[in-house]
Amino acid sequence: MAGAAEIVEADNAEAIIATIETKSQQIESLLKQYKHIEALKTALDGSSPKTLDERCKSANWIAVQKAIMAIRDIDGMLNALDAEYYDILMKYLYRGLSTGDEPTCDQCLMIHEKLTERAGLGCILRCLTDTANTV
Amino acid sequence: MANSLRLYLACIKNTLEAAMCLQNFPCQEVERHNKPEVELKTSPELLLNPVLICRNEAEKCLIETSINSLRISLKVKQADELENILTKKFLRFLSMRAEAFQVLRRKPVQGYDISFLITNYHCEEMQKQKLIDFIIQFMEARYRERNKGLEGISEHKRKTRCYRVPETVHVKQQLSKDIAKVKDDQEWEIIETRKALSRTGPVDAYKPKNTSIEEELKVS
Numbered sequence: 035m036a037g038a039a040e041i042v043e044a045d046n047a048e049a050i051i052a053t054i055e056t057k058s059q060q061i062e063s064l065l066k067q068y069k070h071i072e073a074l075k076t077a078l079d080g081s082s083p084k085t086l087d088e089r090c091k092s093a094n095w096i097a098v099q100k101a102i103m104a105i106r107d108i109d110g111m112l113n114a115l116d117a118e119y120y121d122i123l124m125k126y127l128y129r130g131l132s133t134g135d136e137p138t139c140d141q142c143l144m145i146h147e148k149l150t151e152r153a154g155l156g157c158i159l160r161c162l163t164d165t166a167n168t169v
Numbered sequence: 170m171a172n173s174l175r176l177y178l179a180c181i182k183n184t185l186e187a188a189m190c191l192q193n194f195p196c197q198e199v200e201r202h203n204k205p206e207v208e209l210k211t212s213p214e215l216l217l218n219p220v221l222i223c224r225n226e227a228e229k230c231l232i233e234t235s236i237n238s239l240r241i242s243l244k245v246k247q248a249d250e251l252e253n254i255l256t257k258k259f260l261r262f263l264s265m266r267a268e269a270f271q272v273l274r275r276k277p278v279q280g281y282d283i284s285f286l287i288t289n290y291h292c293e294e295m296q297k298q299k300l301i302d303f304i305i306q307f308m309e310a311r312y313r314e315r316n317k318g319l320e321g322i323s324e325h326k327r328k329t330r331c332y333r334v335p336e337t338v339h340v341k342q343q344l345s346k347d348i349a350k351v352k353d354d355q356e357w358e359i360i361e362t363r364k365a366l367s368r369t370g371p372v373d374a375y376k377p378k379n380t381s382i383e384e385e386l387k388v389s
Binding site for chain 2: 128131132133134135136139140143144146147150155156158159161162163164165168
């Protein structure tokens with residue numbers, strides 16, 4: 035039973051990586067057109083499928099990181115973002131903070147402060163407790 | 170620079186406020202035992218996701234939470250050998266007195282400089298906000314002391330190994346210097362008296378009576 039689930043997972047992983055690649059091309063084109071907010075939404079949209087595969091998670095993370103690093107106006111971005119994206123964004127922020135790379139960490143810290151003001155401590159707590167859907 | 174420190178500390182503070190929701194939870198495996206689950210990590214359902222907050226490659230903070238305990242591990246930046254030594258001394262000094270701090274862990278987690286362990290009992294005795302403020306102030310004081318120590322050092326002085334040490338280490342060294350000085354003085358005195366004795370012999374050993382001849386003749 036577990037074996038079958040793993041095989042399904044692998045097939046799915048290939049499919050998911052393919053979708054992620056198309057998504058990242060979309061994101062890059064949006065970034066070139068300076069539509070940062072749409073780029074971030076696209077990046078965060080496709081990242082919720084429940085996948086355990088590390089490659090999918092890394093691929094998702096790379097796409098989201100590109101979108102996050104391109105953002106200059108944090109307040110404007112958070113105004114335009116819907117509340118349902120806050121939790122996923124917070125998870126990706128913590129992933130960014132764990133990388134240790136200075137520009138990423140600076141950007142993530144700035145967004146983290148503003149996002150906590152908006153979303154509150156519950157958002158952080160949901161990130162900590164959600165062991166099933168890690169990013 | 171100051172802004173990034175402020176953001177880093179704000180991030181840690183918010184994460185701690187969210188993570189510090191601890192309750193009493195007796196051990197599931199052994200009856201009548203009550204252990205901090207974050208240290209043992211035996212049951213995955215009792216642990217939350219650990220969170221690593223980095224400011225840059227050298228400075229990071231790992232926050233691990235469980236149902237009844239929370240562990241915070243800090244790594245501070247050490248620019249060169251000198252700072253490395255000073256930081257190690259200072260933090261060892263604190264870790265040895267961990268009993269007094271209550272929330273301090275005696276040994277830091279592997280890969281970090283200092284660790285705190287907060288359990289539900291601490292949260293019951295002490296206020297949660299004050300615990301968080303304590304940790305943030307600890308980090309701020311660390312940064313301030315480090316900057317103060319570095320301001321007093323010029324490049325030339327560094328090269329010739331003359332340095333101003335952080336205050337607490339300085340006090341300890343001053344104390345041990347005073348003790349050594351007193352010991353030295355006493356030893357010097359002993360050595361000098363011994364030398365004097367070997368030159369002249371005991372000074373009061375021979376006390377001849379001052380009698381005149383007339384007195385001697387009178388008596389007899």
